[in-house]
Amino acid sequence: MPKLQEILLLVGQLNYTWTNTESLLIYLIAGLAGTDKETAIVIFLTLNTPRARIDLVERLAKMHKTPSDCRSEILNVTRQLSKEASLRNKFNHCIYSFDPESGRGITQLMRIVESKDEIRYGKVESLDETEMERIKKSISSLVEINKTIWAISKKYSFPAS
DSSP: OOOOOHHHHHHHHHHHHHHHTTHHHHHHHHHHHHHHHHHHHHHHHSSSSSSHHHHHHHHHSSSSSSSSHHHHHHHHHHHHHHHHHHHHHHHEEEEEETTTTOOEEEEEEOOOEOOSSHHHOOOOOEEOHHHHHHHHHHHHHHHHHHHHHHHHHHHTTOOOO
């Protein structure tokens, strides 16, 4: 079983990689909206959730003025980023528990699931090697998404400064 320190370091790396990659949406906003980087930063920071930022980029990409090849590349990368968001959200919105004797770790999701007649909360999942591999795979995917966003920005001459 992974140890607490190992898990926390990996989750920290996931968060760092996510934040670094998400911030590159600034360049896509600038290029698609036809504005400068400073204005794109203000827009980015005004939208306070990753979902809102990704939605904006996707909507700008879908505008008729966006060339179809550019649109396709951007929508592909935002879909990949959205896919990675779910794992990152899981590890940012849970409580971690570790058995001091066995070292077994679990996450308890801090989300309410409501149906017609009841509510449930706190889905519990094991923090095992399989879960650790999912985190590592997500980090690798985010690194590739990061490189793709840079390549798109360069290819379409989006503002870099």
